[in-house]
Amino acid sequence: MSLKHKDSDPNTLVKKIRLNFTKKQIREKRLVIVIQMIILFFFIGLWEIAGRLRWIDVLLFSYPSKIMNLLYSKLMDGSLLPHIGTTLFETVIGFILGTLCGTLLAILIWSSKILEKILDPFLVVLNSMPKIALGPLFIVGLGAGYLSIIAMTLAITVIITALVVLNSFKEIDSNYIKVVKIFGANKRETFMKVILPASIPTIVSTLKVNVGLAWIGSIVGEFLVSQQGLGYLIIYGFQVFNFTLVMGSLFIIAIFATLMYQAVAYIELKLNK
Amino acid sequence: MSLKHKDSDPNTLVKKIRLNFTKKQIREKRLVIVIQMIILFFFIGLWEIAGRLRWIDVLLFSYPSKIMNLLYSKLMDGSLLPHIGTTLFETVIGFILGTLCGTLLAILIWSSKILEKILDPFLVVLNSMPKIALGPLFIVGLGAGYLSIIAMTLAITVIITALVVLNSFKEIDSNYIKVVKIFGANKRETFMKVILPASIPTIVSTLKVNVGLAWIGSIVGEFLVSQQGLGYLIIYGFQVFNFTLVMGSLFIIAIFATLMYQAVAYIELKLNK
Amino acid sequence: GNDDDETTTLRVGEVTRSIFYAPQYVALSQGFFEDEGLDVELTTTWGGDKTMTTLLADGIDIALVGSETSIYVYQQGADDPVINFAQLTQTDGSFLVSREAIGSFDWEMLKGSTFLGQRKGGMPQMAGEFALKKHGIDPHNDMELIQNIEFANIASAFASGTGDFVQLFEPTATVFEKEGTGHVIASFGIESGHLPYTVYMSKSSFITENNDSIQKYTNAIHRAQKWVETSSIGEIKDAIKPYFEDIDEEIIEIVIDRYRVQGSYAADPIVDVDEWNNLLDVMIEAGELEERASHDILVDNSFAENAIKSLE
């Protein structure tokens, strides 16, 4: 807003405007957080009340305090942490491997124009294939253990990573490549000095997508074959008709998936600083 | 390559070079196709031989001619087409709805800065949540029918679509917006005249990702609840231990998913022409 | 053959985690396997298909799963057939649950109702339809049969209002009864008669090579079967409780009692010829069997017989 009177000293003016702005910012931030809290509490509160007053079928929907109680007692007796640890381990490994292998695949394809042309239709088919349906095949190939679960995570992430990263390789301004070619750089040097460093931001932002995919992979993998993990807890919860356990597991998954996503977002921010 | 002798007429030269280039192109294209065919036939042939000679467990891996026979007989007796039709219907509907709803959600969020800030953490959590684990909630909420399957497809596609499209809205060069603001455009006009048309390419390329996700959604949905469809055939095939049926269904899925992907790629090409 | 002091590791895959398999958990928790010098690693490979796949792919050595899967595998032409060597449960484990409380139940009441059945091709569905047909009900014409829902979600679908009747496993049936969501009115276990419902099986080649271990395994199972037969409900509950942390103790007891009373837990590991033929009848009735698979080929009762002898 324009201020009415003329301020003689510009420094005072700048300070005043800055202060006003900061105040407004803080007010807005507070408002946002308050509204978020209201939404959250309203939702949780409504669920709790609906559960306690039996407006909803508690058997199917459970309610927050019940879920928290269950999680708390499981946490205290030490039976929850191994499950979290297992799933987290599978997810993180699958995530890292998926990103790594996808990037390596992209490098391989990039290294040869003719290879790219040859592989193109195969990649398209593999990419549009619902990898989830392949689950049992992994069991056949890799046995009923961690390997199958991690393979599922890998299968889901690797092709899409390769495609996105390859695309980023190809989108690099050819003039950057010219710069090193002028100095006589060969393909390997061009890659190491230009293509790879220039693609780091894309690779990191692919990570963000891969976080979600890696969780899908490990949970689905645990549905197929497992004796521990959050996916196991979910399917076991169904088996023994304990939906409180199912909801609790979903809650933990949501927390850790969000944490992992935020960690990647933080890395991205650092890299783009 | 540089030609040795000097050509007096530049037109002849251009024609010659062009001809050479075209020839080389055609030769390369042929080479690519030949290699692709060799890979394909090698793979299929090896599989066939390995199956027939029992190098692999036929029970688990089946082999191509067996799969083709089964598909052919199922096609002839008319029992295959309804399954394909069902899954295709669910996938296409889920795909279109997912893209549409995701875009609408993005528009809603875009319309208000404060709404965006409020919804941001919720979107991140929803996005990193493995939606597959929510399947049972759909059955409870929407009953055991098409609706649940389509809802699963929607759940998988809608949030990621909204995030990508919203991002494209925000990445539009602010100078384009200035152009219409100068003429006094309001928020709605700015959206209709600038934001939306400028985002069409991004929306279409999101479609490409959504094709894959929609197939995952409908197949997983059919795993949970169905008596028809390719996902059902897969799960039934597993149930009665008929892996030939499973492989055949996967094969059909691969074909249709690829066709759908190519259709979207074609639309993209047309729009970017 | 192994020396007596050495422990042999056996990888066992169970089709699901259920109180229906109580003797198995008893054998584990009471150390019966250890007594035989076995180290048993138990994995849950959710679903018959995955269990059998894992067995065929050598992911596990022994599978606890319905005998029908071994027949399917045989029917598809296995080179190394899967042999049933020890029976754990001998009846179907599901119950007929109605939404409304019914004073005196008559199977005729199912006619014209909506029935939420198990998914096609599985043993529960075949046994269920077999029982219905036995009572003169044509499941596909006399009632509205919903059988498109995956096993783990049937209970949710019923709880959220689908169907008048439902075919449910434990502990869901008991939980529903307790919550008033449904009422157990009949047992498919009783109706279907004795079947090789859940059986330990292994690849023919594995059995040949590990005769000793299989025998020890069968011995431990049989010992557990006897233990379950003779112990009190409370003792059994305490023995299997570590495997069912998330179920009410009270419900565990009700379920154990219900299964034991209707004779679901097999008294011995033998897969009788009659039982086998009954299974074949059920499968043929369901249209899932092309030719009868002979008991001679797919069942090896020698381990069970030795186990019975050694316990006497």
Added chain:
Amino acid sequence: MKLNGITHVYVSEQQALLAIENIDLTIKPGEFVSFVGPSGCGKTTILSILAGLIKPSQGSVSIFNNVISGPSNRTGYMLQHDYLFPWRTILNNAIIGLEIMKKLDPATKSHTKYLLNEMGLSDTLDLYPDQLSGGMRQRVALVRTLATQPDIFLLDEPFSALDFQTKLRLEDLVFETLREHSKTAILVTHDISEAVAMSDRIVILNRKPGRIHKIIEIPNSLRSLLPFEAREEKDFRRLFHEIWRELENIEQKGDEFEA
């Protein structure tokens, strides 16, 4: 058009930046005023304020004695680059202002076509922007601004993206068009010769924060000439050097200040 002590502060979470300070200026109708000054001295900021896109932190702008509070129909703003919409044809790009102002009717549309024709773009109506050369695109952007018939033109380095020849030709064209309809114009440029050749008055801005450093009147001898012709005059050379020296002074002061 009157600028009353305009001061603007850009605030963001990290900092507050005083971009321009206390700009006072009165521009007569029909006058052509140029702003020159080092990069980042606030030229674009001033234009944005005049266009009503930014509210100044202090001070006000009045056009024909009305204080402005937002984009006005009477002002046309031509941005530094052409920013034609790639998904619209040339004609549709040219009429977008009319569309938004709800002034699109057969009369205004045919007027726009007439303008495009005048600029030698009559063959391109149904083409898309990426089929045109840079100079043609710039002309379309000009027509887009002209089509709504504003009284005041704000031009932000309109010729900087062009090659030399096209630039000189477009300068003449714009100059003539404005003079013909006696429109008011405010031009921002980095190119001193352009400023001298086209303007009636040149405002030299100081940097960080942008303040009016000096205002130079262009003699009538140059004013009446087309920009291309003006470049040949002796006065042109003199003024060019005067402004050049002023800018050098500002630069050096700035450099010392920064060091």
Added chain:
Amino acid sequence: MKLNGITHVYVSEQQALLAIENIDLTIKPGEFVSFVGPSGCGKTTILSILAGLIKPSQGSVSIFNNVISGPSNRTGYMLQHDYLFPWRTILNNAIIGLEIMKKLDPATKSHTKYLLNEMGLSDTLDLYPDQLSGGMRQRVALVRTLATQPDIFLLDEPFSALDFQTKLRLEDLVFETLREHSKTAILVTHDISEAVAMSDRIVILNRKPGRIHKIIEIPNSLRSLLPFEAREEKDFRRLFHEIWRELENIEQKGDEFEA
């Protein structure tokens, strides 16, 4: 450096385009030659061929009597924009050429630092490119080219992205640096004054396909002066207009040809 009847055809799936045709030219060591010509006449193509990045469809280039077949250590090519790598510091950007040529040792590194220092960039060694202004970045790109000590400089519109003042200052700097070490230079530009002020010879190219239209020798009176001073001379004006008219002729012929 000798260009023997160079002709180049760009081929793609859609078309074959004759970009330049039959370019014959001999450049003496230490000479400064400029190429001017309408947009798209093949100037960049010629530089790319001289740099060994493109093999001409016909003809050959020889440097000191050796026919070139790829990028050579003796040639330095400065692209139109700076194209500094945003992830490398200024110093690391400046030494990338040495790195790739495997010539990086304490001596060459300290020489590069010396060059940066000469350009007034000694404070920026550890900064990243996006912390520098356009002019500073352009200077870094220049150092990057100088660091490998080539004998021949290829400069593709090196000053087009700069504002007027910076541009004039850099012109002087480059001119002096080249003269001092008596390097050969080939400059491509759109700016006629730049070409006249800096060169010994100017090659005017015809468009579509690019052919040598005319070669203009710059008189000694101008050659010896710094570019900024040269602009003040009478000869400068004359040459400027001569070239301007030649280019106008080419443009018009082109327009007719296209219509």
